[in-house]
Amino acid sequence: MENAPLQKRKLTWMLLFVGFCCLFGWLGTNFILLTHFTNSRHFETIAATLRTVLGDLVFTSFYVVIGTAAFGWGLHRLRHTERRQGVMAMSLIPAAVLMPVLAIGGIAVILTTPFVFAHARAVVIGPNVVQSAVSPDGSCEAFVIDKPALDGPNHHLYVKNIQSGQETFVTNLPADVDYNSRP
Numbered sequence: 001m002e003n004a005p006l007q008k009r010k011l012t013w014m015l016l017f018v019g020f021c022c023l024f025g026w027l028g029t030n031f032i033l034l035t036h037f038t039n040s041r042h043f044e045t046i047a048a049t050l051r052t053v054l055g056d057l058v059f060t061s062f063y064v065v066i067g068t069a070a071f072g073w074g075l076h077r078l079r080h081t082e083r084r085q086g087v088m089a090m091s092l093i094p095a096a097v098l099m100p101v102l103a104i105g106g107i108a109v110i111l112t113t114p115f116v117f118a119h120a121r122a123v124v125i126g127p128n129v130v131q132s133a134v135s136p137d138g139s140c141e142a143f144v145i146d147k148p149a150l151d152g153p154n155h156h157l158y159v160k161n162i163q164s165g166q167e168t169f170v171t172n173l174p175a176d177v178d179y180n181s182r183p
Helices: 010-036 046-059 061-079 087-097 099-124
Strands: 129-134 140-146 155-161 167-172
Touching: 010 046, 010 061, 010 087, 010 099, 046 061, 061 087, 087 099
Parallel strands: none
Antiparallel strands: 129 140, 140 155, 155 167
16 A cells, blocks of 8 residues: 555645646746846856856755755656656646746745845844944934835934933934944
8 A cells, every 4th residue: 555556636736736837936036146136246157157146046045945855746746646647748838837927936045035034033032233332421322223125224313211211312314324433
């Protein structure tokens, strides 16, 4: 009973489809990264080229991990499937058609991952205070919080009454300022 043929092909098709989607998404995302998010200085030297290519491979590794697991399981099931003819083609063709969507989706995942992790960090650890200063009399503390943002720094100035612990929002700082010398 250990090698009994599988009657249902849907899960096998789905696993192969996910595996092929990951393969095409990985290829498309790397193509976009290497052709649209690079310039000549990324390929000036061998070290720069290696750094660029290896960086792209790391950024798209989520496709490799998911695709390897799905494709490996799907191939294992395919060997034990009773009616296997056509399953590979039926999973390959739709995945190939979806390649542009998968490539753009890969870029979206790469761009939003730091934003999602920053929100998770803010929930678990608390706000990211990039700079603070205590008033000369020691009654208040001014501090700058870097809140999660998709594009660049998102700094906000707060003042905290040290005795009561009450925080007051003061202002949003300009987006092009990375660090402020004196809050």
